[in-house]
Amino acid sequence: MENKEQIAIDELRLKNEKQSKQGGYKLFSRLALLGLIALVVGGYFYLISDEGPVTLKVASGPYRSDSYELMKDVASVVSRHSDNLIIEVIPSKNSSENISLLNKGEVDVATIRSDTPVVSDVRMIADLFPDYFQLISRSDSLIYSPTDLVGKTVAVPFYGTDELRSFWIVGDHYDIPISGVNWVSIPFEAGASKLLSGEVDAIFTVRSLRDRVLLNLFSDSELKKLPLRYVPIDQAEAISIKRPFLQVGSIPKGTFIGNAPTPRSHSITATVQRVLVTKDNLDPEPIRELTRILFEHRLDLTIRFALASAIKRPNFAEGLAVPLHEGSQQYFDRDEPSFIQENAEPLALMVTVAAMLFSSLIALRSRFGSSQKNRMDSYNYLLLDIAEKAKLAEQRNEIVILKKELFETLENVVWALDTDEVTEEGFQTFSFLWESVRGVLVEREKEIIG
Numbered sequence: 001m002e003n004k005e006q007i008a009i010d011e012l013r014l015k016n017e018k019q020s021k022q023g024g025y026k027l028f029s030r031l032a033l034l035g036l037i038a039l040v041v042g043g044y045f046y047l048i049s050d051e052g053p054v055t056l057k058v059a060s061g062p063y064r065s066d067s068y069e070l071m072k073d074v075a076s077v078v079s080r081h082s083d084n085l086i087i088e089v090i091p092s093k094n095s096s097e098n099i100s101l102l103n104k105g106e107v108d109v110a111t112i113r114s115d116t117p118v119v120s121d122v123r124m125i126a127d128l129f130p131d132y133f134q135l136i137s138r139s140d141s142l143i144y145s146p147t148d149l150v151g152k153t154v155a156v157p158f159y160g161t162d163e164l165r166s167f168w169i170v171g172d173h174y175d176i177p178i179s180g181v182n183w184v185s186i187p188f189e190a191g192a193s194k195l196l197s198g199e200v201d202a203i204f205t206v207r208s209l210r211d212r213v214l215l216n217l218f219s220d221s222e223l224k225k226l227p228l229r230y231v232p233i234d235q236a237e238a239i240s241i242k243r244p245f246l247q248v249g250s251i252p253k254g255t256f257i258g259n260a261p262t263p264r265s266h267s268i269t270a271t272v273q274r275v276l277v278t279k280d281n282l283d284p285e286p287i288r289e290l291t292r293i294l295f296e297h298r299l300d301l302t303i304r305f306a307l308a309s310a311i312k313r314p315n316f317a318e319g320l321a322v323p324l325h326e327g328s329q330q331y332f333d334r335d336e337p338s339f340i341q342e343n344a345e346p347l348a349l350m351v352t353v354a355a356m357l358f359s360s361l362i363a364l365r366s367r368f369g370s371s372q373k374n375r376m377d378s379y380n381y382l383l384l385d386i387a388e389k390a391k392l393a394e395q396r397n398e399i400v401i402l403k404k405e406l407f408e409t410l411e412n413v414v415w416a417l418d419t420d421e422v423t424e425e426g427f428q429t430f431s432f433l434w435e436s437v438r439g440v441l442v443e444r445e446k447e448i449i450g
Contacts, residue, residue, distance in 0.1 A: 054286040055086040059098040059110040063091040066208045066307055067111040067274055070128060073304040077297050078290070085289045094162050108282060109290070113162055114273040115245040121280045123325035125287060126294055129208055129310035130271040132249055133166055135231040136217075137202035138195065143231055146174040152201040153182040155191030163206045166272070169246075170204075173239050192217040196226060206272065209255055210306050218256040230263035236270040246270045275314070278325055287327025295331070376426035379413050380433055387437045390444045399445040406441065410434060 058075075061067040068091055075087035090107060092098050098110035099118055111128060112118070137143035143152060157163035164185070171178075184191070184200055191203045192213065207214055221228050230251060233239070240246045249271035254261035276294075278287060294301070294311055301308035313332055314324065324332070386402050386409070393399055413430055416422045422430075 053082075053084050053086050054283070055088055056109050056286055056290065057088045057090055057107040059092045059101045059107040060089050061092055061094065061098065061111055064212065066131075066211055067128065069212075070301075070305050070307055071111065073301055073308065074290075074294065076304070077300050078293050080300075081293055081297050082289055085286055085293075087290070096162070102277070102279060105279075109276060109278045111274060111276055114275050115243070116162070118277070118322060122277050122322050123280045123328075124314050124322050125276040125278055125291060125325055125328050127310075127312045127314050128274045128276055129307045130247070130249060130273055131206045131208055132251060133170060133233055133236070133270040133272075134205050134207070134214070134251075135170075135202060135233060135269075136195070136205075137229050137231055138198065139227040139229050141201040141229075143202050143229065145231065146170055146176060146233060148231075149176055149202060150180040153184060153199070155184045155186055155188075155194055155200045155203040157205065158185055158187070163204075166206045166270075167204045169239065169243060170233060170270070173235060173242070189213055192220075195228075196220055196224060202231070208274075208307055209251065215256070218262060222257055222259075227260060228262060230267045232263075232267040233269040236268050239270050243270075246272055277322065280323075280325065282325070282327075284325070284327035284330060287325050288331045289327075291328040291331040372421065372423050372426065375416065376413075376422045376430060379409060379416075379422075379430055382409050383430070383433050383437045387440045390437075390441050393444060393448070396445060396448050399441055399448065403438075403441055406434070406437060 058071050060071040068089065071087070071089045075089050078085050078087045090101075092101065092110075095110075095112035095116040098107070098112050099116055099122070101107045102110045102122065103119060109125065113131065135143075135146060141152060143149060156167050170176075184194070186194070188203070188205050188207075191200065191205075194200045195203045195217070205214070218228065236246075236248045240248055247270070249269055251263055251267040251269060253263055253265050256262045295313075298308055298311055301311070383406070386406055390399065390402050393402065413422065413427065417424070417427050
């Protein structure tokens with residue numbers, strides 16, 4: 001009997017020790033998890049508070065070109081309206097060099113023509129403005145169409161430039177023989193001077209209608225009373241079919257001179273879009289901020305530089321374009337309904353059903369917990385009954401019977417704990433009471449023996 005008692009006591013102690021250890025492990029795990037969360041959150045806010053403004057390097061194109069002047073104004077407006085972004089403008093040769101700088105990681109953003117070959121990881125930010133194919137001749141040169149260039153002296157851009165490539169697109173379409181024209185490859189400023197002096201009959205360029213050097217050319221021609229003729233590229237629509245990155249544009253009558261209107265009528269020509277691009281792996285947040293300022297402060301930009309009025313969101317339904325950068329996409333989608341807004345009704349139904357299920361589970365758990373408590377209370381009442389009987393016992397045999405009941409109760413409770421019929425907390429209370437009742441039986445047995 002004593003061996004059985006000792007085994008039961010040892011088993012009870014082991015159960016208590018195991019539960020104490022499990023409780024300690026759980027408490028330690030919870031404290032460690034809370035500490036880790038606090039460390040991560042604190043580190044995150046520390047990093048955020050320690051961050052300064054992000055600098056984006058922009059390859060803009062040639063010094064004092066339209067794209068360079070526009071990006072300089074963008075940098076100025078960004079400095080006024082953003083505390084998180086700085087724009088550093090870097091002049092460059094052309095679109096091809098800009099893409100090269102972007103691919104090498106030497107710049108973060110670049111302005112390029114939409115017909116510039118790019119790799120797959122280049123992403124769009126915005127359309128900036130269109131560049132127009134422009135063929136300008138002296139009025140006395142009798143050049144009315146690109147085919148009339150045969151036998152004439154024409155100033156064209158430098159070899160290897162985007163503009164010269166554009167000229168050969170026009171020459172190829174109109175089937176202008178290479179040897180039939182006297183080509184003079186010089187910068188546009190020099191070509192404009194030679195056009196006014198009569199050293200060349202015509203000049204070809206690709207630039208915006210508000211280009212500084214272009215406007216100076218017409219101002220000088222007006223001062224010298226030397227009228228110039230805009231030669232329409234009237235088959236621009238056909239050219240754009242073969243070259244889908246080009247669009248058809250129109251230069252309005254009197255764009256450059258209103259008194260003796262130049263052009264004399266609406267002049268059809270081809271256009272190519274100047275665009276702002278970046279790499280797909282660039283952090284979305286600074287690109288989102290740049291896009292925000294381009295569109296929300298466009299009036300400020302337009303007051304500084306008229307071409308800023310042409311800035312727009314890329315239209316993927318027209319022409320060819322690379323995908324939008326994630327940061328720009330986030331800005332453009334800011335007013336779009338979120339997934340939750342679009343699916344409000346089914347989500348509300350799901351939340352209602354989930355709440356009902358959760359309430360049902362809580363109710364079941366409560367009932368189950370109540371059942372466990374009631375069962376544990378019944379075992380505790382048995383212990384109290386045994387203690388009461390021990391106080392009234394007069395013979396040692398009665399104590400032996402009560403001890404047997406006590407250990408049977410312990411076995412039943414241990415079994416109930418293993419099958420989750422009682423809780424660990426309830427078992428802890430029971431074990432303390434059980435030890436007390438056993439002490440009562442031992443003392444009463446000693447008193448009877450005597």
